[in-house]
Amino acid sequence: VDPVGADGPSADVPLVPGGVIRHKHGYMRRYFFPMEPVPVILTDTNLVKPALSWNLEYLEKNLGDGDFSVFYSKDHKFKYYDQAKYNDKVVPDFTPPMSQATMKFSEFLVKFRQWKHGQPRMYLQHPLNDSVGKAIKDDFLAFNWKWLESVQKEHNWGNLSSNLIYIGMEGNVTPVHYDEQENFFAQVEGFKRCILFPPETFECLYPYPVFHPHDRQSQVDFDKPDFESFPKARHLRGFECVLEPGDVLYIPKYWWHHVESLLGAGHTTSINFWYKSGPLTQVEYPLKPQRKVAMIRNLEKVVTEALGNPFEVGPLFEALALGRYI
């Protein structure tokens, strides 16, 4: 679906469920953040142009001999969990749904290439840092930082917090979640299907409590949604797109995203750019959905902290809300 058409977007392109917004770079400046931040696919930013030659052989030769973080999952889902919150042990029956290993890139590639159906799937997710070789470093320095800085400035974002490189098997899924930072998600190799939901779908996606290791992840399993426990998930309508090499997807903070490496199209490589939020702007009423999510997170943290016991959080919210507000 491409509601924009060959002529590029016009001013009143609606962000329709199931549609894909494809903006030319030139249009982005016009339509970016029309009322509130909205996801866009940018096709001509040249953001990671030098990385478009980063096939596995090139990476093997040039990524250096640093240690890389590789996740293993018994199924296709790589559901993130917060190690610090897992260590807190406030959810006693929590079992990490994936395991994490550290290995040299060459070692990763051997396992990655030898992988057979039925074995645990692999997903490399690691910050691009100083341990990389000179060629990669040069490529990195040749990213379109000038454009990034102009966007950062224009929208008053905070600092770039990290660049992660993702190398995944076809069929790998990052289940639906939201991040608290602005994200440019650059596709390098292979194809990624993304499904996006605006922040106001918070109530349809039932994120875990903030103190839970799966904080920011939805409890709704897209493979077999439990509509009895999560009835509002029925109302979910999202935005779907497929990223190709060279595409950059802007994922505004608090926007939910499900990301999957397309089956039958080989492995995928992506690089993301996370930016911290800028200073808080003047509060406007009615409150933006993003602000409400931030507020909910804050309330949960304050209450969990004040009660001194996460097991009392549910009963307190129940006493507060049930029969009174709900």
Add this chain to the structure above:
Amino acid sequence: VDPVGADGPSADVPLVPGGVIRHKHGYMRRYFFPMEPVPVILTDTNLVKPALSWNLEYLEKNLGDGDFSVFYSKDHKFKYYDQAKYNDKVVPDFTPPMSQATMKFSEFLVKFRQWKHGQPRMYLQHPLNDSVGKAIKDDFLAFNWKWLESVQKEHNWGNLSSNLIYIGMEGNVTPVHYDEQENFFAQVEGFKRCILFPPETFECLYPYPVFHPHDRQSQVDFDKPDFESFPKARHLRGFECVLEPGDVLYIPKYWWHHVESLLGAGHTTSINFWYKSGPLTQVEYPLKPQRKVAMIRNLEKVVTEALGNPFEVGPLFEALALGRYI
């Protein structure tokens, strides 16, 4: 029911539902606030001893010609509402369940004495202030302020905020609610039946939202409880007592109380002493039920304020809690 018996209380008298705790003054100092504040009936404080001669004739003669606040209710219930919150009009379909009039005391007495079944009931509720005559002023000054001050000091209460005088018809009911101040409720004439519930029954009593004119009042109607809307009201177990002239009931802040003037026993006159809370003490875990109620009130206020629209409060708490904590 008098679990204490003729010998006075012993150290392990349990505060059993339906029971009445009758403490001698001498014992109060020992058993007051055993773990946390608990209601007691004090029978020998002599707190308002000079007022025990305040029958209607005496009051008529000595209360002075100030204006008094009198509530009218079409039934037996005098359900308090906050005029300021009513003025806010955040609950558009709210109708005050009683009306308020201002009149001289003599005028009140005429109407009070001529009242016939089927007419709106009357309840005088007015601060004892400087407009009273000399005899009343002298009586007032002869209250047991020395004892009050010793209690206030011992328990680190704040200032006395007000003394109200209540003159009600037999059968008048003040429906179940809680106050945010410490209260000594002194019975002067007639008999009042009180039913008390501890702060932890908050969830069983479903108070209105804080921005509602009926803030601090229960939504549960004790005449015909709606157990479908308020299922936990089934679990309510309270403490019942009947106050006689000379009795002083200590109602700790956040303790729920239903007060009714006993039928067939004539009109009632009471005087209360409200004390502000003292400075916050060190937080102890697990949090006391009083603290939790204060916290819930705070959260509701913060959220109502931050959203800038009370109609968004319910949806926000629903998004926060439903399918996530509840």
